[in-house]
Amino acid sequence: MNFKNKELIIFDFDGTLINSVPDLTLAINTMLSHYQLPEVPVEEVAPFIGNGARTLVKRALKHSMKDAEMSDGFFEEAFAFYLKCYREVPCKDTYLYPSVVETLQYLAEKEYKMVICTNKPYAFIEPILDQLDIKQFFKTWIGEDSLPETKPNAAPLLHLANNMNISTEKCIMVGDSKNDILAAQNAEMDSIGLTYGYNYNEHIADYNPTIVVDDFAELQNIF
Ligand SMILES: O=C(O)COP(=O)(O)O
Ligand SMILES: [Mg+2]
Structure with a gap:
Protein backbone atom coordinates (compact mmCIF):
# COMPACT_ATOMS: atom_id res chain seq x y z
CA MET A 1 0.00 0.00 0.00
CA SER A 20 7.19 15.48 25.30
CA VAL A 21 6.62 13.24 28.30
CA PRO A 22 9.80 14.38 30.16
CA ASP A 23 8.68 18.04 30.26
CA LEU A 24 5.00 17.22 30.82
CA THR A 25 6.10 15.08 33.78
CA LEU A 26 8.36 17.83 35.08
CA ALA A 27 5.50 20.35 35.07
CA ILE A 28 3.09 17.84 36.63
CA ASN A 29 5.54 16.99 39.40
CA THR A 30 6.46 20.62 40.07
CA MET A 31 2.74 21.26 40.53
CA LEU A 32 2.20 18.16 42.71
CA SER A 33 5.12 18.97 45.00
CA HIS A 34 3.90 22.55 45.32
CA TYR A 35 0.77 21.07 46.95
CA GLN A 36 2.82 18.51 48.95
CA LEU A 37 1.34 15.68 46.90
CA PRO A 38 3.34 12.57 45.87
CA GLU A 39 5.07 12.87 42.48
CA VAL A 40 4.15 10.55 39.60
CA PRO A 41 6.90 8.66 37.71
CA VAL A 42 7.31 9.41 34.01
CA GLU A 43 6.04 5.98 32.88
CA GLU A 44 2.80 6.58 34.78
CA VAL A 45 2.32 10.05 33.28
CA ALA A 46 2.53 8.77 29.68
CA PRO A 47 -0.86 6.98 29.70
CA PHE A 48 -2.51 10.16 31.10
CA ILE A 49 -1.62 12.02 27.87
CA GLY A 50 -4.01 12.27 24.94
CA ASN A 51 -7.05 14.32 25.90
CA GLY A 52 -5.42 17.67 26.51
CA ALA A 53 -3.95 19.56 29.44
CA ARG A 54 -6.99 19.65 31.76
CA THR A 55 -7.50 15.91 31.54
CA LEU A 56 -3.78 15.26 32.03
CA VAL A 57 -3.78 17.34 35.22
CA LYS A 58 -7.02 15.77 36.46
CA ARG A 59 -5.69 12.23 35.92
CA ALA A 60 -2.39 13.06 37.64
CA LEU A 61 -4.09 14.70 40.62
CA LYS A 62 -6.53 11.81 41.05
CA HIS A 63 -3.65 9.35 40.90
CA SER A 64 -1.53 11.30 43.36
CA MET A 65 -4.44 12.04 45.73
CA LYS A 66 -5.57 8.40 45.58
CA ASP A 67 -9.05 9.53 44.51
CA ALA A 68 -9.54 11.70 47.65
CA GLU A 69 -12.19 14.43 47.25
CA MET A 70 -10.99 17.27 44.96
CA SER A 71 -12.94 20.52 44.94
CA ASP A 72 -13.47 22.41 41.68
CA GLY A 73 -11.68 25.39 43.23
CA PHE A 74 -8.61 23.33 44.06
CA PHE A 75 -8.56 21.75 40.62
CA GLU A 76 -8.72 25.13 38.84
CA GLU A 77 -5.93 26.53 40.98
CA ALA A 78 -3.74 23.46 40.45
CA PHE A 79 -4.47 23.50 36.71
CA ALA A 80 -3.43 27.16 36.44
CA PHE A 81 -0.27 26.38 38.41
CA TYR A 82 0.52 23.46 36.09
CA LEU A 83 0.09 25.68 33.00
CA LYS A 84 2.47 28.23 34.48
CA CYS A 85 5.07 25.49 35.13
CA TYR A 86 4.77 24.05 31.62
CA ARG A 87 4.83 27.52 30.02
CA GLU A 88 8.14 28.21 31.80
CA VAL A 89 9.77 24.95 30.64
CA PRO A 90 7.93 23.48 27.63
CA CYS A 91 10.95 22.10 25.83
CA LYS A 92 13.95 21.28 28.05
CA ASP A 93 14.09 17.48 27.68
O1 LIG B 1 -1.47 16.81 24.92
C1 LIG B 1 -2.23 15.83 24.73
O2 LIG B 1 -3.08 15.45 25.53
C2 LIG B 1 -2.08 15.04 23.47
O3 LIG B 1 -1.40 15.70 22.48
P1 LIG B 1 -1.40 15.08 21.00
O4 LIG B 1 -2.81 15.20 20.49
O5 LIG B 1 -0.41 15.94 20.26
O6 LIG B 1 -0.94 13.67 21.12
MG1 LIG C 1 -0.27 11.92 20.33
Missing part, protein backbone atom coordinates in the same frame (compact mmCIF):
# COMPACT_ATOMS: atom_id res chain seq x y z
CA ASN A 2 1.17 3.53 -0.66
CA PHE A 3 -0.27 7.01 -0.18
CA LYS A 4 1.28 8.82 -3.11
CA ASN A 5 -2.16 10.18 -4.10
CA LYS A 6 -2.44 12.14 -0.82
CA GLU A 7 -1.88 15.90 -0.73
CA LEU A 8 -2.25 16.82 2.94
CA ILE A 9 -0.59 14.99 5.83
CA ILE A 10 -2.06 15.86 9.22
CA PHE A 11 0.40 15.02 11.98
CA ASP A 12 -0.37 14.54 15.61
CA PHE A 13 2.29 16.16 17.83
CA ASP A 14 2.93 14.54 21.24
CA GLY A 15 3.91 10.88 20.88
CA THR A 16 4.20 11.22 17.08
CA LEU A 17 6.75 13.91 16.24
CA ILE A 18 7.99 14.71 19.74
CA ASN A 19 8.52 12.83 22.95
CA THR A 94 11.48 17.10 24.92
CA TYR A 95 13.03 15.64 21.79
CA LEU A 96 12.15 14.62 18.24
CA TYR A 97 11.70 10.90 17.64
CA PRO A 98 14.31 9.21 15.42
CA SER A 99 14.23 10.10 11.70
CA VAL A 100 11.61 12.85 12.11
CA VAL A 101 13.69 15.63 10.56
CA GLU A 102 14.91 13.67 7.54
CA THR A 103 11.45 12.23 6.93
CA LEU A 104 9.79 15.67 7.09
CA GLN A 105 12.49 16.89 4.72
CA TYR A 106 11.72 13.99 2.34
CA LEU A 107 7.97 14.72 2.46
CA ALA A 108 8.54 18.44 1.90
CA GLU A 109 10.69 17.67 -1.14
CA LYS A 110 7.83 15.52 -2.48
CA GLU A 111 5.62 18.62 -2.03
CA TYR A 112 3.16 17.15 0.45
CA LYS A 113 1.44 19.84 2.49
CA MET A 114 1.89 19.23 6.20
CA VAL A 115 -0.04 20.51 9.23
CA ILE A 116 -0.32 19.59 12.91
CA CYS A 117 -3.47 18.69 14.84
CA THR A 118 -2.81 18.25 18.55
CA ASN A 119 -4.83 18.04 21.74
CA LYS A 120 -2.11 20.17 23.37
CA PRO A 121 -2.99 23.83 24.14
CA TYR A 122 -2.29 26.02 21.10
CA ALA A 123 0.10 28.40 22.87
CA PHE A 124 2.64 25.64 23.55
CA ILE A 125 2.94 24.41 19.96
CA GLU A 126 4.99 27.19 18.36
CA PRO A 127 7.65 27.52 21.10
CA ILE A 128 8.33 23.77 20.80
CA LEU A 129 8.40 23.87 16.98
CA ASP A 130 10.87 26.75 17.22
CA GLN A 131 13.06 25.12 19.81
CA LEU A 132 13.26 21.85 17.87
CA ASP A 133 13.69 23.73 14.59
CA ILE A 134 10.89 22.06 12.59
CA LYS A 135 8.45 24.96 12.24
CA GLN A 136 9.32 25.51 8.59
CA PHE A 137 7.76 22.17 7.59
CA PHE A 138 4.22 23.06 8.66
CA LYS A 139 1.68 25.32 6.96
CA THR A 140 -0.44 25.68 10.10
CA TRP A 141 -1.36 23.94 13.36
CA ILE A 142 -4.28 23.71 15.75
CA GLY A 143 -4.46 22.87 19.42
CA GLU A 144 -7.07 21.68 21.87
CA ASP A 145 -8.43 25.20 22.39
CA SER A 146 -8.52 26.22 18.71
CA LEU A 147 -12.04 24.84 18.14
CA PRO A 148 -14.90 23.79 20.44
CA GLU A 149 -14.25 20.10 19.58
CA THR A 150 -11.05 18.07 19.93
CA LYS A 151 -9.90 14.71 18.58
CA PRO A 152 -11.48 12.08 18.46
CA ASN A 153 -14.14 14.42 17.03
CA ALA A 154 -13.74 14.85 13.28
CA ALA A 155 -14.03 18.66 13.47
CA PRO A 156 -10.33 19.60 13.85
CA LEU A 157 -9.33 17.38 10.92
CA LEU A 158 -12.18 18.66 8.72
CA HIS A 159 -11.27 22.23 9.67
CA LEU A 160 -7.67 21.70 8.53
CA ALA A 161 -8.73 20.00 5.27
CA ASN A 162 -11.12 22.84 4.57
CA ASN A 163 -8.58 25.46 5.50
CA MET A 164 -6.05 23.94 3.11
CA ASN A 165 -8.76 23.45 0.46
CA ILE A 166 -8.04 19.73 0.09
CA SER A 167 -10.73 17.02 -0.09
CA THR A 168 -10.84 14.47 2.73
CA GLU A 169 -9.85 11.55 0.49
CA LYS A 170 -6.58 13.36 -0.25
CA CYS A 171 -5.85 13.83 3.48
CA ILE A 172 -4.25 11.38 5.87
CA MET A 173 -3.81 11.52 9.65
CA VAL A 174 -0.60 10.24 11.25
CA GLY A 175 -0.79 9.64 15.01
CA ASP A 176 0.06 7.50 18.01
CA SER A 177 -3.26 7.60 19.85
CA LYS A 178 -6.69 6.10 19.38
CA ASN A 179 -7.92 9.73 19.40
CA ASP A 180 -6.05 10.31 16.13
CA ILE A 181 -7.32 7.14 14.49
CA LEU A 182 -10.93 7.64 15.63
CA ALA A 183 -10.85 11.29 14.50
CA ALA A 184 -9.64 10.17 11.06
CA GLN A 185 -12.36 7.53 10.87
CA ASN A 186 -14.97 10.10 11.95
CA ALA A 187 -13.68 12.45 9.23
CA GLU A 188 -13.59 9.59 6.67
CA MET A 189 -9.85 9.98 6.20
CA ASP A 190 -7.15 7.33 5.99
CA SER A 191 -4.82 7.06 8.97
CA ILE A 192 -1.41 5.76 9.94
CA GLY A 193 -1.04 4.43 13.49
CA LEU A 194 2.40 4.67 15.10
CA THR A 195 3.29 2.09 17.72
CA TYR A 196 5.88 4.01 19.76
CA GLY A 197 3.89 6.87 21.35
CA TYR A 198 1.33 7.02 24.16
CA ASN A 199 -1.92 5.15 23.69
CA TYR A 200 -3.17 4.45 27.21
CA ASN A 201 -1.01 1.27 27.12
CA GLU A 202 -3.25 -0.12 24.39
CA HIS A 203 -2.19 -1.41 20.93
CA ILE A 204 -2.83 1.17 18.21
CA ALA A 205 -3.59 -1.70 15.77
CA ASP A 206 -6.72 -2.49 17.82
CA TYR A 207 -8.24 0.77 16.51
CA ASN A 208 -7.82 -0.26 12.85
CA PRO A 209 -5.78 2.54 11.32
CA THR A 210 -5.37 2.12 7.55
CA ILE A 211 -1.83 0.93 8.28
CA VAL A 212 0.39 0.52 11.33
CA VAL A 213 4.00 1.73 11.33
CA ASP A 214 6.70 1.14 13.96
CA ASP A 215 9.19 3.78 12.87
CA PHE A 216 8.65 7.31 11.51
CA ALA A 217 11.24 6.67 8.76
CA GLU A 218 8.86 4.09 7.23
CA LEU A 219 6.78 7.02 5.95
CA GLN A 220 9.48 7.48 3.31
CA ASN A 221 8.47 4.12 1.79
CA ILE A 222 4.75 4.87 1.55
CA PHE A 223 4.63 8.50 0.42
Whole structure:
Protein backbone atom coordinates (compact mmCIF):
# COMPACT_ATOMS: atom_id res chain seq x y z
CA MET A 1 0.00 0.00 0.00
CA ASN A 2 1.17 3.53 -0.66
CA PHE A 3 -0.27 7.01 -0.18
CA LYS A 4 1.28 8.82 -3.11
CA ASN A 5 -2.16 10.18 -4.10
CA LYS A 6 -2.44 12.14 -0.82
CA GLU A 7 -1.88 15.90 -0.73
CA LEU A 8 -2.25 16.82 2.94
CA ILE A 9 -0.59 14.99 5.83
CA ILE A 10 -2.06 15.86 9.22
CA PHE A 11 0.40 15.02 11.98
CA ASP A 12 -0.37 14.54 15.61
CA PHE A 13 2.29 16.16 17.83
CA ASP A 14 2.93 14.54 21.24
CA GLY A 15 3.91 10.88 20.88
CA THR A 16 4.20 11.22 17.08
CA LEU A 17 6.75 13.91 16.24
CA ILE A 18 7.99 14.71 19.74
CA ASN A 19 8.52 12.83 22.95
CA SER A 20 7.19 15.48 25.30
CA VAL A 21 6.62 13.24 28.30
CA PRO A 22 9.80 14.38 30.16
CA ASP A 23 8.68 18.04 30.26
CA LEU A 24 5.00 17.22 30.82
CA THR A 25 6.10 15.08 33.78
CA LEU A 26 8.36 17.83 35.08
CA ALA A 27 5.50 20.35 35.07
CA ILE A 28 3.09 17.84 36.63
CA ASN A 29 5.54 16.99 39.40
CA THR A 30 6.46 20.62 40.07
CA MET A 31 2.74 21.26 40.53
CA LEU A 32 2.20 18.16 42.71
CA SER A 33 5.12 18.97 45.00
CA HIS A 34 3.90 22.55 45.32
CA TYR A 35 0.77 21.07 46.95
CA GLN A 36 2.82 18.51 48.95
CA LEU A 37 1.34 15.68 46.90
CA PRO A 38 3.34 12.57 45.87
CA GLU A 39 5.07 12.87 42.48
CA VAL A 40 4.15 10.55 39.60
CA PRO A 41 6.90 8.66 37.71
CA VAL A 42 7.31 9.41 34.01
CA GLU A 43 6.04 5.98 32.88
CA GLU A 44 2.80 6.58 34.78
CA VAL A 45 2.32 10.05 33.28
CA ALA A 46 2.53 8.77 29.68
CA PRO A 47 -0.86 6.98 29.70
CA PHE A 48 -2.51 10.16 31.10
CA ILE A 49 -1.62 12.02 27.87
CA GLY A 50 -4.01 12.27 24.94
CA ASN A 51 -7.05 14.32 25.90
CA GLY A 52 -5.42 17.67 26.51
CA ALA A 53 -3.95 19.56 29.44
CA ARG A 54 -6.99 19.65 31.76
CA THR A 55 -7.50 15.91 31.54
CA LEU A 56 -3.78 15.26 32.03
CA VAL A 57 -3.78 17.34 35.22
CA LYS A 58 -7.02 15.77 36.46
CA ARG A 59 -5.69 12.23 35.92
CA ALA A 60 -2.39 13.06 37.64
CA LEU A 61 -4.09 14.70 40.62
CA LYS A 62 -6.53 11.81 41.05
CA HIS A 63 -3.65 9.35 40.90
CA SER A 64 -1.53 11.30 43.36
CA MET A 65 -4.44 12.04 45.73
CA LYS A 66 -5.57 8.40 45.58
CA ASP A 67 -9.05 9.53 44.51
CA ALA A 68 -9.54 11.70 47.65
CA GLU A 69 -12.19 14.43 47.25
CA MET A 70 -10.99 17.27 44.96
CA SER A 71 -12.94 20.52 44.94
CA ASP A 72 -13.47 22.41 41.68
CA GLY A 73 -11.68 25.39 43.23
CA PHE A 74 -8.61 23.33 44.06
CA PHE A 75 -8.56 21.75 40.62
CA GLU A 76 -8.72 25.13 38.84
CA GLU A 77 -5.93 26.53 40.98
CA ALA A 78 -3.74 23.46 40.45
CA PHE A 79 -4.47 23.50 36.71
CA ALA A 80 -3.43 27.16 36.44
CA PHE A 81 -0.27 26.38 38.41
CA TYR A 82 0.52 23.46 36.09
CA LEU A 83 0.09 25.68 33.00
CA LYS A 84 2.47 28.23 34.48
CA CYS A 85 5.07 25.49 35.13
CA TYR A 86 4.77 24.05 31.62
CA ARG A 87 4.83 27.52 30.02
CA GLU A 88 8.14 28.21 31.80
CA VAL A 89 9.77 24.95 30.64
CA PRO A 90 7.93 23.48 27.63
CA CYS A 91 10.95 22.10 25.83
CA LYS A 92 13.95 21.28 28.05
CA ASP A 93 14.09 17.48 27.68
CA THR A 94 11.48 17.10 24.92
CA TYR A 95 13.03 15.64 21.79
CA LEU A 96 12.15 14.62 18.24
CA TYR A 97 11.70 10.90 17.64
CA PRO A 98 14.31 9.21 15.42
CA SER A 99 14.23 10.10 11.70
CA VAL A 100 11.61 12.85 12.11
CA VAL A 101 13.69 15.63 10.56
CA GLU A 102 14.91 13.67 7.54
CA THR A 103 11.45 12.23 6.93
CA LEU A 104 9.79 15.67 7.09
CA GLN A 105 12.49 16.89 4.72
CA TYR A 106 11.72 13.99 2.34
CA LEU A 107 7.97 14.72 2.46
CA ALA A 108 8.54 18.44 1.90
CA GLU A 109 10.69 17.67 -1.14
CA LYS A 110 7.83 15.52 -2.48
CA GLU A 111 5.62 18.62 -2.03
CA TYR A 112 3.16 17.15 0.45
CA LYS A 113 1.44 19.84 2.49
CA MET A 114 1.89 19.23 6.20
CA VAL A 115 -0.04 20.51 9.23
CA ILE A 116 -0.32 19.59 12.91
CA CYS A 117 -3.47 18.69 14.84
CA THR A 118 -2.81 18.25 18.55
CA ASN A 119 -4.83 18.04 21.74
CA LYS A 120 -2.11 20.17 23.37
CA PRO A 121 -2.99 23.83 24.14
CA TYR A 122 -2.29 26.02 21.10
CA ALA A 123 0.10 28.40 22.87
CA PHE A 124 2.64 25.64 23.55
CA ILE A 125 2.94 24.41 19.96
CA GLU A 126 4.99 27.19 18.36
CA PRO A 127 7.65 27.52 21.10
CA ILE A 128 8.33 23.77 20.80
CA LEU A 129 8.40 23.87 16.98
CA ASP A 130 10.87 26.75 17.22
CA GLN A 131 13.06 25.12 19.81
CA LEU A 132 13.26 21.85 17.87
CA ASP A 133 13.69 23.73 14.59
CA ILE A 134 10.89 22.06 12.59
CA LYS A 135 8.45 24.96 12.24
CA GLN A 136 9.32 25.51 8.59
CA PHE A 137 7.76 22.17 7.59
CA PHE A 138 4.22 23.06 8.66
CA LYS A 139 1.68 25.32 6.96
CA THR A 140 -0.44 25.68 10.10
CA TRP A 141 -1.36 23.94 13.36
CA ILE A 142 -4.28 23.71 15.75
CA GLY A 143 -4.46 22.87 19.42
CA GLU A 144 -7.07 21.68 21.87
CA ASP A 145 -8.43 25.20 22.39
CA SER A 146 -8.52 26.22 18.71
CA LEU A 147 -12.04 24.84 18.14
CA PRO A 148 -14.90 23.79 20.44
CA GLU A 149 -14.25 20.10 19.58
CA THR A 150 -11.05 18.07 19.93
CA LYS A 151 -9.90 14.71 18.58
CA PRO A 152 -11.48 12.08 18.46
CA ASN A 153 -14.14 14.42 17.03
CA ALA A 154 -13.74 14.85 13.28
CA ALA A 155 -14.03 18.66 13.47
CA PRO A 156 -10.33 19.60 13.85
CA LEU A 157 -9.33 17.38 10.92
CA LEU A 158 -12.18 18.66 8.72
CA HIS A 159 -11.27 22.23 9.67
CA LEU A 160 -7.67 21.70 8.53
CA ALA A 161 -8.73 20.00 5.27
CA ASN A 162 -11.12 22.84 4.57
CA ASN A 163 -8.58 25.46 5.50
CA MET A 164 -6.05 23.94 3.11
CA ASN A 165 -8.76 23.45 0.46
CA ILE A 166 -8.04 19.73 0.09
CA SER A 167 -10.73 17.02 -0.09
CA THR A 168 -10.84 14.47 2.73
CA GLU A 169 -9.85 11.55 0.49
CA LYS A 170 -6.58 13.36 -0.25
CA CYS A 171 -5.85 13.83 3.48
CA ILE A 172 -4.25 11.38 5.87
CA MET A 173 -3.81 11.52 9.65
CA VAL A 174 -0.60 10.24 11.25
CA GLY A 175 -0.79 9.64 15.01
CA ASP A 176 0.06 7.50 18.01
CA SER A 177 -3.26 7.60 19.85
CA LYS A 178 -6.69 6.10 19.38
CA ASN A 179 -7.92 9.73 19.40
CA ASP A 180 -6.05 10.31 16.13
CA ILE A 181 -7.32 7.14 14.49
CA LEU A 182 -10.93 7.64 15.63
CA ALA A 183 -10.85 11.29 14.50
CA ALA A 184 -9.64 10.17 11.06
CA GLN A 185 -12.36 7.53 10.87
CA ASN A 186 -14.97 10.10 11.95
CA ALA A 187 -13.68 12.45 9.23
CA GLU A 188 -13.59 9.59 6.67
CA MET A 189 -9.85 9.98 6.20
CA ASP A 190 -7.15 7.33 5.99
CA SER A 191 -4.82 7.06 8.97
CA ILE A 192 -1.41 5.76 9.94
CA GLY A 193 -1.04 4.43 13.49
CA LEU A 194 2.40 4.67 15.10
CA THR A 195 3.29 2.09 17.72
CA TYR A 196 5.88 4.01 19.76
CA GLY A 197 3.89 6.87 21.35
CA TYR A 198 1.33 7.02 24.16
CA ASN A 199 -1.92 5.15 23.69
CA TYR A 200 -3.17 4.45 27.21
CA ASN A 201 -1.01 1.27 27.12
CA GLU A 202 -3.25 -0.12 24.39
CA HIS A 203 -2.19 -1.41 20.93
CA ILE A 204 -2.83 1.17 18.21
CA ALA A 205 -3.59 -1.70 15.77
CA ASP A 206 -6.72 -2.49 17.82
CA TYR A 207 -8.24 0.77 16.51
CA ASN A 208 -7.82 -0.26 12.85
CA PRO A 209 -5.78 2.54 11.32
CA THR A 210 -5.37 2.12 7.55
CA ILE A 211 -1.83 0.93 8.28
CA VAL A 212 0.39 0.52 11.33
CA VAL A 213 4.00 1.73 11.33
CA ASP A 214 6.70 1.14 13.96
CA ASP A 215 9.19 3.78 12.87
CA PHE A 216 8.65 7.31 11.51
CA ALA A 217 11.24 6.67 8.76
CA GLU A 218 8.86 4.09 7.23
CA LEU A 219 6.78 7.02 5.95
CA GLN A 220 9.48 7.48 3.31
CA ASN A 221 8.47 4.12 1.79
CA ILE A 222 4.75 4.87 1.55
CA PHE A 223 4.63 8.50 0.42
O1 LIG B 1 -1.47 16.81 24.92
C1 LIG B 1 -2.23 15.83 24.73
O2 LIG B 1 -3.08 15.45 25.53
C2 LIG B 1 -2.08 15.04 23.47
O3 LIG B 1 -1.40 15.70 22.48
P1 LIG B 1 -1.40 15.08 21.00
O4 LIG B 1 -2.81 15.20 20.49
O5 LIG B 1 -0.41 15.94 20.26
O6 LIG B 1 -0.94 13.67 21.12
MG1 LIG C 1 -0.27 11.92 20.33
